[in-house]
Amino acid sequence: MTSQYINQVTGDLEQNVKEQERITAEIAGLQQQLAALQHDHTVLVNMRQALGVAGAAPEPASTGSATVPSPRKKATGEPRGKATAEPRGKAKKAAAEQPTAKAKGRSARTPAAGKDVATKKAQPTLADLVRRHLTEQNEPRSAAEVATALGEAHPDRGIKTNVVRTTLENLVARSQAQRSKQGTSVFYTAPHAPEPEAAPAPKAEAQPEAAG
Incomplete structure (x- = not known):
């Protein structure tokens, strides 16, 4: 009975280490x-300062709690001592219940968590979305028009007009977009989009001189 419980605890330790590695x-x-x-926050703060916007920029959240814990090493000696100290009836019951509960927890958490991380990694940045949208357009677009189009295409991202405008200005600063003004409105185009040219005025035909 003791050797069976030791094997069970050893297997649980291996599963625990694998779970730590996954997390x-x-x-x-x-x-x-x-x-x-x-x-992106640093770039946006620099853009805000370059545009002369007054007021302190919001500080990013502290990352002190995001330290990655190192996986614990297998310690087969400690569980064996605990196993021999527990009553045999309690050890038998724990050995029967723990594998089932842990297997259920893993089956419920692992696929969803893995899918979440994969989805977040596959999502393009807002700058990529804005640049791609401008490339697909045949005429200039305002920041509000770009934000509306992207918001409809990606409703889960909560795209805001002011963030899109800052992103557009950032692209203009990096020569990845062009800015033009029509009256008091500002419009943006992809860098390779040709500017509309005015049609040349027709030349007057030369009239023959009257005979003297």
Whole structure:
């Protein structure tokens, strides 16, 4: 009975380490996304200062709690000591119940969590969406028009007009978009979009001189 329980505890330890490795990989993926957002935050703050907007910029959330825990090493000696100290009846009951509960927890959590991380990694950035939208247009678009189109195409991202406008200005600063004004309105186009040219005025035909 003791050897059977020891084998069971050893198997649970291996499953625990694998679960820690899976969660560690997910945290690493989330940290990459956080680093990308922090980079965008720095760019947006610089754009805000360049545009002369007054007021303090919102500070990013602290990342002190996002430290990735290192996986714990297998410690087969400690569970064996605990196993021999427990009453045999209680050890037998725990050995029968723990595998089932852990298997259910893994089957409920693992696919959903893995799918979430994969979906977040596959999503393009807002700058990519804006740049792609401008490329697909045949005429200039305002920030509000771009935000409306992207909001309808990606309703789950909660796209805001002011964020889109800042992103457009950032693309203009990097020569990845062009800005033009029509009256008091500002419009944006892809960098390779040709500017509309006015049609040349027809030349007057030369009249023959009257005979003297």
